[in-house]
Amino acid sequence: MNDNTDKSNVGHTIFKATGVRHEYPHVNLVKQQVTCIVLYNEETYMTVIVDLINDTVQVQGNVDELGDLTISRDSYIDMFKGQAKFFIDNNISNPKKYYDELINNQTS
Numbered sequence: 253m254n255d256n257t258d259k260s261n262v263g264h265t266i267f268k269a270t271g272v273r274h275e276y277p278h279v280n281l282v283k284q285q286v287t288c289i290v291l292y293n294e295e296t297y298m299t300v301i302v303d304l305i306n307d308t309v310q311v312q313g314n315v316d317e318l319g320d321l322t323i324s325r326d327s328y329i330d331m332f333k334g335q336a337k338f339f340i341d342n343n344i345s346n347p348k349k350y351y352d353e354l355i356n357n358q359t360s
Contacts, residue, residue, distance in 0.1 A: 270321040276347040279339050286336035290315055290328060300329060302336035
């Protein structure tokens with residue numbers, strides 16, 4: 253009998269907040285542009301403007317100095333492009349309000 257079949261694959265993961273935040277301060281549904289920012293300790297480290305109509309991304313700043321607290325620059329850009337498409341496709345002009353309402357509806 254193989255001992256590997258008797259071993260459990262159960263484990264635990266603990267998530268700890270790093271303090272890094274992502275915000276979407278500006279969504280222009282008509283121009284299909286979304287501004288995304290990465291903040292840590294109230295300081296903006298990177299600003300990304302996603303333009304879905306022109307299929308372009310503008311990036312200012314970087315997250316390199318945040319080290320292991322955050323994901324890579326390219327991962328942020330991919331995430332922000334996906335979020336921008338979601339906001340535009342779902343006519344969401346105020347992401348903070350959208351997520352606050354989503355959370356409130358789940359706890360009600």
